[in-house]
Amino acid sequence: MKIEGQFTFDGIAPLAVWSFLTDPNRIAQCLPGCEKLVQTTEDTYDMEMRFGVGAISGVFRGSIRLHDLKPTSEYQMTVGGSGTPGFVKGEGTVQLAPHDTGTLLRYSGDVAAGGPIASLGQRMIGGAARMVIDQFFKCVAGKVG
Amino acid sequence: MIAQNFEYVVPTSLGEAVNLLQKHGGRAKVVAGGHSLIPMMKLRLAAPEFLIDIGRIPELSYIKDDGGKIRVGALTTHYMIETSDVIRRRLPALADAAGLIGDVQVRNKGTLGGSIAHADPAADYPASIVAFDATMVTLGPKGERQIPASKFFVDMLTTALDQNEIVREIQVPVKTGKTGSAYLKMAQKASGFAICGAAAVVELDGSGTLSSVSIGITGISNHAFRAAKTEAELKGQKPSADTLKKACEKASDGVVALDDIHASADYRLDLARIYARRALEAAIKRAT
Numbered sequence: 001m002k003i004e005g006q007f008t009f010d011g012i013a014p015l016a017v018w019s020f021l022t023d024p025n026r027i028a029q030c031l032p033g034c035e036k037l038v039q040t041t042e043d044t045y046d047m048e049m050r051f052g053v054g055a056i057s058g059v060f061r062g063s064i065r066l067h068d069l070k071p072t073s074e075y076q077m078t079v080g081g082s083g084t085p086g087f088v089k090g091e092g093t094v095q096l097a098p099h100d101t102g103t104l105l106r107y108s109g110d111v112a113a114g115g116p117i118a119s120l121g122q123r124m125i126g127g128a129a130r131m132v133i134d135q136f137f138k139c140v141a142g143k144v145g
Numbered sequence: 146m147i148a149q150n151f152e153y154v155v156p157t158s159l160g161e162a163v164n165l166l167q168k169h170g171g172r173a174k175v176v177a178g179g180h181s182l183i184p185m186m187k188l189r190l191a192a193p194e195f196l197i198d199i200g201r202i203p204e205l206s207y208i209k210d211d212g213g214k215i216r217v218g219a220l221t222t223h224y225m226i227e228t229s230d231v232i233r234r235r236l237p238a239l240a241d242a243a244g245l246i247g248d249v250q251v252r253n254k255g256t257l258g259g260s261i262a263h264a265d266p267a268a269d270y271p272a273s274i275v276a277f278d279a280t281m282v283t284l285g286p287k288g289e290r291q292i293p294a295s296k297f298f299v300d301m302l303t304t305a306l307d308q309n310e311i312v313r314e315i316q317v318p319v320k321t322g323k324t325g326s327a328y329l330k331m332a333q334k335a336s337g338f339a340i341c342g343a344a345a346v347v348e349l350d351g352s353g354t355l356s357s358v359s360i361g362i363t364g365i366s367n368h369a370f371r372a373a374k375t376e377a378e379l380k381g382q383k384p385s386a387d388t389l390k391k392a393c394e395k396a397s398d399g400v401v402a403l404d405d406i407h408a409s410a411d412y413r414l415d416l417a418r419i420y421a422r423r424a425l426e427a428a429i430k431r432a433t
Contacts, residue, residue: 001405054302055174055182055191055263084189116146116188123338123405127266127301127367130401 003092003129004108007137009144014096014103016144018072021094030139032132035059043067047081053128058085058117072096077109086115088125105137148186155198159284159313162199166309167286169195175311176200177220177259180251199311205258208232214319219258219312224249226257235319237431238276238326238344238424242269245330247337258312261297264304264368266403267338271298271369273328276344276361279317285310298368320357323349325432329424330364331416333407339364340408341416343372343396345424347384349432355379360421365402365413372396372421384429389422396421 009017020026024045028037033050040046044065051058062081069075073096080089092109113125156162166173174193176182177200185191199205205220210231217226226232226243233240246252246260246269260270261281273279274294281292285307292305299305306312330342341364348357358379360372374395382388397417402410 055185056302057191058189084192116190123267123333123403123407124301126404131300131303131367 001111001113001126002108003090003111003126003133004106005130005133006104006106007134007141008099009103009105009137009141010100011102012141012144014072014098017096017103017105017140020140020144022066022069022075026143030136030143032135032139037064049081051083051085051132053124053131056085056124056128058083060085060088062088082115084116086113086117088113088117107133146187146189148183149189149192151186151193152195153198154195155201157202159199159202159205159311162197162202162311163284163286163309165195165197166311169197171308173197175262178222178255179259180247180255181259181263181265200256205313206256210235212319215317217257217315217317219314220256221258223247223252223255223257223260227252236273236277236317236326238273238328238346238428239270239317241328242273242342242344245269245328245332245337245342257315261315262304262306262312264298264302265338266301266367267333267340267342267364269328269330269339269342269363272339272342272344272361272363273326274298274315274317274361275369275371276326276346276359277317278359279315281312282314282316283310284313289313291316295371301367303368320346320348323432325428325430327424327427327431329420329427331420341365341413341420343417343420343424345421345428347425347428347432349429352383353433354381354383355429356381358425360396360424362396362417362421365397365417366400367403370400372417374398375421379425384425389425393418393422393425 028034036048049060060081060083065078067076078091090111095106173195175197205218207218208229209216223243223246279294283290326346328344330339344361346359350356358376363369375392378392397414402413404410
């Protein structure tokens with residue numbers, strides 16, 4: 001399933017957004033329900049997220065890899081994880097560009113899910129992902145600005 | 146699958162249920178008819194440690210006609226709403242929605258309060274709830290609160306309810322004069338959930354002009370919404386086929402649609418335009 005969207009950081013330059021988004025300690029502050037995010041290799045991080053959207057909840061353990069970094073403008077992200085509600089894996093691109101006095105961030109990716117979340121949650125995964133992504137970027141904007 | 150272990154508590158009043166929620170915080174969930182939460186628990190998508198069953202509190206199941214508004218108790222089942230004379234006569238869109246939910250077993254057990262508090266993005270009621278501009282009366286630790294429909298559905302599975310708050314009653318204002326309403330949906334074949342559902346509520350004046358129009362749409366995005374542009378364009382107009390069609394082209398303007406294996410985002414946005422028109426036509430037919 002494709003997930004894409006954009007977010008505008010008003011008055012925050014791409015460099016500031018970039019440094020935040022590539023710093024695991026700072027990402028962890030904004031990932032909703034993130035309980036653990038540790039660097040395991042140069043570009044890979046292990047994470048544990050307590051996930052909750054309405055009645056749906058669960059703990060996901062997995063990894064994030066940031067690769068093909070083109071500083072301040074683009075990077076690729078590979079995410080994989082599993083937990084009680086099933087497994088999720090995905091790949092995506094994050095692009096940053098100057099926009100007025102701030103930064104326009106675009107993201108696009110492909111996410112696949114399996115297990116219980118795929119049977120009942122299939123129709124909600126896209127929306128739930130968008131909710132979490134939006135919360136994340138709003139938090140980032142608050143902390144960088 | 147079998148749900149994770151949980152403790153089961155049966156309060157005898159809503160006040161007691163609120164106290165239990167306060168005591169157990171985020172580890173508890175309220176269950177009424179159990180037709181949204183229990184399937185999720187069986188799939189282990191939800192794993193509350195405490196299940197507070199308010200389904201046996203008798204005084205929360207009623208439909209009362211107060212003249213200017215209809216008051217529906219939170220535990221009123223879909224079947225009771227579908228078959229109620231008062232609802233069918235005065236709020237037909239709500240009866241339509243109730244009758245189209247799931248199957249007969251779901252309708253016998255599932256409740257209005259439970260469905261809206263769960264806020265499934267594809268649930269049927271929210272379209273009518275926002276179109277009728279209903280008010281949710283809730284009970285929480287600080288007492289009663291009234292939440293208008295326009296503020297109630299916040300996001301997917303997320304409402305304006307606080308963690309320790311429970312829906313007690315739904316109040317639906319009734320228009321007087323020549324009024325009609327209808328709810329239509331395109332259901333996903335296996336689950337019966339709405340891929341798109343539209344509720345329209347209209348009021349016609351003596352000359353056949355639309356003096357009030359509201360359209361609520363569910364299934365398309367993270368939560369139900371009003372087709373505000375279409376409403377504004379139609380108000381004060383005579384509802385000819387062309388006028389309706391043209392106005393409904395804007396029914397899903399500015400909406401970020403869901404996209405899944407059942408329907409793409411573009412398809413959903415198109416369904417919203419079509420079902421808005423069909424619901425309006427049905428509502429107008431009932432008003433005349």
